[in-house]
Amino acid sequence: MSNGLFLSYDLGTTATKAVLISNNIKFLASSVAQYDTIFPKQGYAEHDPKDWWRTLKSTTIDLVSKTNTNPEDIAAITFSSQMQGLLPVDRNCNPLMNAMIWLDGRGVKYLKKVFPWPRIMGYNPYRLFLKFLKITGGSPGLSGKDQIPKIIWLKHEAPDIYDQTYKFLDVKDYIIYKLTGEVATSTDLAYVWWLMDSRKKDGKPINEWSKSLCEMYKIDMDKLPEIKRPTDIIGNVSASAAQELGLSTGIPVVCGAGDMTSGAIASGACLDGELHCQIGTSGWVAGHVRERRVNITAYTGCVGSALPDQFYLVTGHQEIAGACLEWVKNNILYFKEQLEETEKKEVYQIFDNLVSECEPGAKGDGGTYLMFLPWLHGERCPLDDDNVRGGLINLSLDHDRRHLLRAVFEGVAMNARWALDTVENLYSSVDWLAIIGGGAKSDVWCQIYANVMNRQIKRVENPQEAGALGAGIIAKLALGEIRDVSGIKEYCHYDHEFRPDPKYRDLYDNLYKEFKQIYKQNKNWFKRMNKNKS
Numbered sequence: 001m002s003n004g005l006f007l008s009y010d011l012g013t014t015a016t017k018a019v020l021i022s023n024n025i026k027f028l029a030s031s032v033a034q035y036d037t038i039f040p041k042q043g044y045a046e047h048d049p050k051d052w053w054r055t056l057k058s059t060t061i062d063l064v065s066k067t068n069t070n071p072e073d074i075a076a077i078t079f080s081s082q083m084q085g086l087l088p089v090d091r092n093c094n095p096l097m098n099a100m101i102w103l104d105g106r107g108v109k110y111l112k113k114v115f116p117w118p119r120i121m122g123y124n125p126y127r128l129f130l131k132f133l134k135i136t137g138g139s140p141g142l143s144g145k146d147q148i149p150k151i152i153w154l155k156h157e158a159p160d161i162y163d164q165t166y167k168f169l170d171v172k173d174y175i176i177y178k179l180t181g182e183v184a185t186s187t188d189l190a191y192v193w194w195l196m197d198s199r200k201k202d203g204k205p206i207n208e209w210s211k212s213l214c215e216m217y218k219i220d221m222d223k224l225p226e227i228k229r230p231t232d233i234i235g236n237v238s239a240s241a242a243q244e245l246g247l248s249t250g251i252p253v254v255c256g257a258g259d260m261t262s263g264a265i266a267s268g269a270c271l272d273g274e275l276h277c278q279i280g281t282s283g284w285v286a287g288h289v290r291e292r293r294v295n296i297t298a299y300t301g302c303v304g305s306a307l308p309d310q311f312y313l314v315t316g317h318q319e320i321a322g323a324c325l326e327w328v329k330n331n332i333l334y335f336k337e338q339l340e341e342t343e344k345k346e347v348y349q350i351f352d353n354l355v356s357e358c359e360p361g362a363k364g365d366g367g368t369y370l371m372f373l374p375w376l377h378g379e380r381c382p383l384d385d386d387n388v389r390g391g392l393i394n395l396s397l398d399h400d401r402r403h404l405l406r407a408v409f410e411g412v413a414m415n416a417r418w419a420l421d422t423v424e425n426l427y428s429s430v431d432w433l434a435i436i437g438g439g440a441k442s443d444v445w446c447q448i449y450a451n452v453m454n455r456q457i458k459r460v461e462n463p464q465e466a467g468a469l470g471a472g473i474i475a476k477l478a479l480g481e482i483r484d485v486s487g488i489k490e491y492c493h494y495d496h497e498f499r500p501d502p503k504y505r506d507l508y509d510n511l512y513k514e515f516k517q518i519y520k521q522n523k524n525w526f527k528r529m530n531k532n533k534s
Helices: 049-066 106-114 125-136 147-157 159-164 171-180 187-191 211-216 239-245 259-266 322-333 336-341 344-356 401-426 443-453 463-478 485-491 502-530
Strands: 005-011 015-021 027-034 074-081 087-089 167-169 184-186 226-228 233-236 252-254 275-279 283-289 300-304 312-318 371-373 391-393 432-436 456-460 494-498
Touching (some): 005 049, 005 463, 015 049, 027 049, 027 463, 049 171, 049 239, 074 463, 106 147, 125 211, 147 159, 171 184, 187 300, 252 463, 259 312, 322 401, 344 443, 371 401, 371 502, 432 463, 443 494, 443 502, 463 485
Parallel strands (some): 005 074, 275 432
């Protein structure tokens, strides 16, 4: 076993974070550099790939410098990355346009080409059940944010770019190329392109691009990158990349995984059927399982896992979680000038204090409960509805910012409970969930999750770094320093457990029923109000 360090990159929606991890998977230090998400039109969401490399370079140099790290001590480089980005590159791997990230739904207008009439629950029965479910274990959603409608959009709206495309790359795939000169993606990312055959053969997933699905949508298979396991070593840091980053030539570069699948490993919920939840920019409930299952109407099913080949990751992914709080902070509670004068962590401590002063249910002095709908950018699980939007429901003059904040905390937790229900219905109920993500740093929010879900919540140490820490564990697997799943748990630790308070059980059960009912009663209204948004 080596004594080297791991350099893990968390390539997120808003920033790149370089994280230095000890060989026993302890967080040592990090450096963060932010970039903008570009919204050129309604339904579009892009990143400039130059920003990914620029921030990776600056964070690497800063991290190595401030920790006095000898680059020779870095045993491997690995990644945790946002998923479902699409970047067309030419034969020299130069970007042909900005990347369409996971929030980009411009392809929704071509969904009828993916699922033509007749339709059941929005889907063509033959193509769905006999093709997608059988081959991939899932299917593109109705939001247009998956890879297939994005590629079809390119073919129709930007045919010159499509024709020039050598490969379609996801976020970390492009960075791996910049580091090594090699082109590949990982199984977990390829899985949610819904073009990969994930059926098992001889007890292991096939994990190869499906010729029949590519032919169905006239997608050139040679434009898709080679599929590797997250634990595969793709190559080594090139001389040119080493010079730019201030690193040593030849450091092994591990394929790594998406933020969801690497975070799942760091959560410690690694045995069959154990679950964890995330409060990050987006949110989810997920857990490792050995057999594929799916609830297509709730956009809940399995994706690829970063664990050994026999595992999948059952997932209920939600578009927005912690980003709701960010939106309220930036647009309602503070002006930009005030935020610049206030330390960031001080702002969130203020929020926790205000929420703690407020009664459960965001109950005002006049007895009025306030509810928040967190669907600010549509929703996947459990609604799969690109038309739905957020809101404050039952707002009254007896509410103030304390109630607004508490409603946001609770609304995100209510939505997560809905995802938990769909995941548990596919397998079985659990007594506890691990929790990761930046929002999990809040004791108040973790306790609200425990109360709303009626489950024990175990918080991972350094929950905001879970993706990077999980990528570090993947690196240890790649180097042969962890042999099996049971060995992973040795490197996963919890700093606090939150137990549901029984005195709030009836209140939250009733509010949860009303939360779901709000959507059911207003689904058609949202459709009418937002039908022309794209």
